[in-house]
Amino acid sequence: MLNHLNKIETHGIYQLHDDVLNFFQNCINYNEEFGEVLFSDNLWAVISAAKDLEGYFVTCFNALNENGVDKQIIYDNLLANNRVVEFCRGDVSYEQIDIEIYNDVNSAIITLYGFLWSSTMNNATTKSLYGDIKSHYNDFFDANCVPLNLCPFCGLERYLRPKKMNWRDDYDHYLYQKNYPFLRINFDNLVPMPGFCNGKYVKHVQDMLKVHETNIPRLAYYPYHNVADFTISISCVEMFSENEEWSITLKREGEDFSEEFETWKTVFKIEGRFLNEIEEHYESWIIELYNRNIEDIPDDIASLDLAINGQIADLKKRAVVPGYFLHDKFWQFILISEDIIKEQILFFIDQSKELVA
Known part of the structure; x- marks a missing residue:
């Protein structure tokens, strides 16, 4: 990279990911029926307003309560698999629980995160309580593209200017979401990236941490750290x-x-x-x-x-x-x-x- 980016950690959209993780933490010692008590006020408001979202959480809740499932292990595994910086540096590796009894809960969590990314991020209640990608991009642009606007990944592109034309570049799952599904709504892993760098001829779905078409590990820059x-x-x-x-x-x-x-x-x-x-x-x-x-x-x-x-x-x-x-x-x-x-x-x-x- 030509230079590192400045992260917008004060934006409320980071809290959505934390609130979802807190649901799994709250489930650990909870032995009652599924309900509002498992959620923050904001996340419950989003669930109440979003079509089908509650059903995905219920599926996770039921899978967590299957016989033989240790809910603490699930929560610890979610935390361990959200350490984006450490993955890039090679300090730790990304590993889902590879035990048959956990297959249903893993599948339920992955499906939940997929729905959150594809549908819930643009929900009107989500936007009002957590902010949205558009406002995050505006803050990102101000922190990284003023006065100089150059793509840090190549230096050959500019970021789209958001305020006058209401345009923005897409957010890249820096660690590709199919390979790292627990990172789908983690904004530590979501980076605005200009079109060509993020396109099919360049980054696209490549795994930053594996040599192409192999399982050979490699280190990668974390875009918000030094280069x-x-x-x-x-x-x-x-x-x-x-x-x-x-x-x-x-x-x-x-x-x-x-x-x-x-x-x-x-x-x-x-x-x-x-x-x-x-x-x-x-x-x-x-x-x-x-x-x-x-x-x-x-x-x-x-x-x-x-x-x-x-x-x-x-x-x-x-x-x-x-x-x-x-x-x-x-x-x-x-x-x-x-x-x-x-x-x-x-x-x-x-x-x-x-x-x-």
Whole structure:
């Protein structure tokens, strides 16, 4: 990741998850019939107003009271399987109870959480008592996207601006909900993520904690914690030719986050996306340099170097936009390149005069 995010822990939507967990805690020593006493006032109000929700809790309650089920074990297991930060760091592993007598209760809880996520989060009573995803996103945007708005997962996208257009990006279950079903409404695990990063070609349903299509564990950044600083260097062979081949190196600084850094690069396809950004835009960057120096167009290596230094200085003064860091790295690469590459740039500039005239 390019940077970590700021969590909005003061938002009331976190309390919904806590209140659901408290239901399971309240069941431990409770031997009466299912009823309001098992719930917080707010959660009971949501249940009373929401179609079918009470039935899912009743199913859980009945499964908890089956012969042989230890309700304390169930509650402890729910707590253990909501330790998102520790899962990412590899301190603990996610493990449901794999004992046949607990199958019904596990299934009931998973179904409950699925219904809570798909239906209850948008319930009008839920919104009034706990807040909603829209208001959480507004707070998230203010805390993370003002004044600079860049996707921290790639730096190539922006978050959708919510207030004027009433738009927002989707929330990603950072640890994929099918594999980690007890985390479905835990906002420690819910992260707004711009469209392409969260799309089918990138993160989507990948398991952050397992190497793709294997059970091999790996560490991952937790988006609301620190990340490693890194440097980017690029190079190119046979620029402007059919055999043109760009390469990129991302080097982590320091000794920390080695595995997390590699997981980030792999899951979000960082190197390939960065290369694609350069290949798609570098010619327009050269034309921009041409336009910036229209009164004194570079015609030799010395004047090109001077123009490039001016371009780099100008980029540092501009408002930060998606992909800006690759634009800067491109010109730094050209500046230290061999003369033959600079001559190719000069030839392209000369050929471009008709395009921009």
